[in-house]
Amino acid sequence: MQKRLLFDSPLLKVTISRLCQQLIEVHGDFSQSVIIGMQPRGIYLAERIKEELESLVAKDIHLGYLDTTFHRDDFRRRDEPITPSQTKIPFLIENKNVILVDDVLFTGRTVRAALDAMNTFGRPAKVELLVLIDRLYSRHIPVEANYVGRKVNTIQSQKVLVELDEKQKEDHIWLITKEE
Template sequence: MQKKLILNSDLLTITLDRLCQELIENHGDFADTILLGLQPRGIFLAEWIQEKLTTAAKRQVPLGYLDATFHRDDFRRREIPAKASETRVPFLIEGKKVVLIDDVLYTGRTVRAALDAMIAFGRPEKVELLVLIDRKHTRELPIAADYVGKYVNTLESQRVLVELDARHKHNKIWLINKD
């Protein structure tokens, strides 16, 4: 198994700062904006972004956790049913601007399921998608991200591994060759 480092800790922090700046550019003071982290791995990123935005905007930007397992289109197409994670959306998203946050955008199917799952909490005014890594040429659905940390050319056989630690000292993003 070969591992290649795509982003190291310093670069990742810079990338994330840039993504936050882009969000601030479009959302101003975040008065009507809600962040939704996608379970299971988008939530760490979402928490980090919320922390940075809260400092920058001087107000608590609401953050929810969204699990799309029950809305997936591959249920009953795999051997074992997918295990769900917690959904915690303690507010209505009716009329709000929602930013969906995930670590890696690959086939787009998780995002499709998330869009579906999100509707149970209201009809948002606008939905945007933020991803840390956008795997190019692997999309199976017409879905594109509005904010992208880094584009990566990957093969289907490869895997992107995101390692985030709680204090953001040893964050690493790897491209893994399965052989």
């Protein structure tokens, strides 16, 4: 098994602050915008982005968690069902600009499920997608991200392993290649 390091803590910090600057360019003071982290792993990235944005715009930003398990299109088609996580969106998304946040964009199917799940909370004015890693040429459906941390060329059998550290000191994101 080969491991290639895509992000460590210092690089991740730089990337997150770049993404936040890009977000501010579009969303201004965030009075009409909300962040929704996708369960299970997108929420940690979403929390960091919220924290960074709050220090930049000096105001509270709404953050929600969205679980897509019940909206997936592979239920009863995979070997085991996925255990659902908590959905917590304690604000209205009607007419808001929603920024969906996830760690890795791969086939795009989870994003499709998220768009579907989000409909049950109202009709947002606009939805954007932010991902840390964009795995190029792997999409099963036409979904692209508006904000990307890093684009990576991968093949189907490779995996991206995201290890985010609570103290933000030992973050590692790996590209894992299994040997034939």
